[in-house]
Amino acid sequence: MTKPKLLITGGSGYVGSFTVRRLQDKYEILVVDNLIYGHRQAIPDVPLTELDLSNYNQLETVIKDFKPQAVIHFAAYIQAGESVANPAKYFLNNVGGSLNLLNAMVSAGVKNIVFSSSAAVYGISQVNPIPEKNPTQPINPYGESKLMVEKILKWYSQAYGLNYIALRYFNACGAELDGSFGEDHRPETHIIPLLIKSVLEDKPFTIFGNDYRTADGTCIRDYISVLDLASVHQRALEALFEGQKNKIYNCGTGQGYSNLEIVKSLEKVIKKPVKYVFGPRRPGDPDVLIAGVDKIAKELNWKAAHSDIESVLSSAWKWHSTHPQGYSD
Ligand SMILES: NC(=O)c1ccc[n+]([C@@H]2O[C@H](COP(=O)([O-])OP(=O)(O)OC[C@H]3O[C@@H](n4cnc5c(N)ncnc54)[C@H](O)[C@@H]3O)[C@@H](O)[C@H]2O)c1
Known part of the structure; x- marks a missing residue:
């Protein structure tokens, strides 16, 4: 039986590599990573194309050649403190790289994406646990870059029929x-x-x-094990393939x-x-x-284990x- 194909950006990084190893038996995976922060050793036996998301033409070619059923998009810079000192770096990579990816997906007719968002979109919350419907007021460019991609996903879903699930992780560990x-x-x-x-x-x-x-x-x-994050990506993918779409979930305990x-x-x-x-x-x-976890429990039937x-x-x-x-x- 042929396995469904997944293209995973940032798949040799921390959360990405745990997800790749969890999914590699069920899916045919191609990792796209520039290896700036990733490690090949973290994903033995999985094909990796060394590529920066800023290279639109090559990215589009890779996606058109591989023809994945879905994309999981981990690739980003992640240091909130650095993003305050150097917002250009974060908006260029996290927003610009995501736009290139989404445009290449649209061009190749790839419809499904799971996106790594972050609790950083909430900023300083007045309530805890924080429900997804809480106001989003990031206090650094890193969090802002994640929120911008969530918003782009919403508009791309309306205009181009892209189906997305955005996962707002709390502290991966x-x-x-x-x-x-x-x-x-x-x-x-x-x-x-x-x-x-x-x-x-x-x-x-x-x-x-x-x-x-x-x-x-x-x-x-709120500390969420990287093993649980790997499992929530599997669940989110299944949900997309079952027809659930355009959802945002907190991932925490x-x-x-x-x-x-x-x-x-x-x-x-x-x-x-x-x-x-x-x-x-x-x-x-x-x-x-602290993550509000009622929505993901109810809609995806998932909780940290x-x-x-x-x-x-x-x-x-x-x-x-x-x-x-x-x-x-
Ligand atoms: N670690 C956490 O606690 C945490 C919390 C919330 C959200 N997140 C999000 O989860 C995702 C993964 O985080 P992580 O801790 O695994 O980070 P990481 O730095 O270990 O992994 C990111 C990967 O993306 C790659 N990458 C970055 N920019 C790229 C580009 N332009 N082209 C190709 N590859 C590129 C890096 O080389 C690296 O392998 C990120 O999007 C991050 O914002 C992480």
Whole structure:
């Protein structure tokens, strides 16, 4: 039986590679990635075309030749802080690259797309958990770039019959349970890898700010395992093929952990104390960000199953302690 074809942009990055490995048995996959931040080693045995989304002509040729039934679009720059200093970089790549992709899909007659959006579209929310219908007021160009693509998708669906599901991830985290694959962002800006790295190097970990409006004063976030993100992409694709379309869903657990709780949970997992200090706040960090998860549970019949914080930390610990330099490519 021939497998349906998927073109996956950014498929050698963190979330993309977990999704590619999960889907590779069911689908014929072609990854498109410029490898600026991705790692070939993260997706052994999957064909990869090294290509930047800014190259419209080549992208259109690749899509027309491969003829995928659907596209999953992970490729983007992801550092919110950098986007404030260099918005041009983010709008060019995240919006410009997405426009090239969508135009090439329209030109090739490819109708279905799952798009990696972000909780960053909400900015500082007045309510938590945050429902999808919450106002979207990004506080950095990264979040704005994701919101702009969501809006472009809406107009492209009306004009060109494109079917989309946009997934607003909260904090992606964790590794394969056996530690064989994991997170390798360079530079790393996420709390769990930074915390584990500081323990492995026997340095104190800096928590950014302890005067937030939360019980222990540190920021609260919703941590979703990369294994769950891989499964939600599978579910979203199935939903598109079943005829659901033009939807936006939060991807989280509906539960938040403070930075301090993450440190304390890691202590439990590794059974030793972790040294930490409090540093100044990072600009633009909301006090609390927790996903409202009712809509995705009801409409996609999906909920997180691998995001228990201790199993996330245990898998991340296994990955980082066995791969202190990350992937070797
Ligand atoms: N990691 C998170 O916590 C998180 C949270 C919310 C949303 N997201 C979104 O999920 C997606 C994946 O995030 P990630 O953490 O896996 O990031 P990542 O940096 O690990 O992966 C992104 C991949 O896209 C590739 N890429 C970037 N620009 C490209 C271009 N112009 N052409 C071709 N390839 C390009 C990179 O080389 C990399 O492999 C992103 O769109 C991100 O905005 C991530």
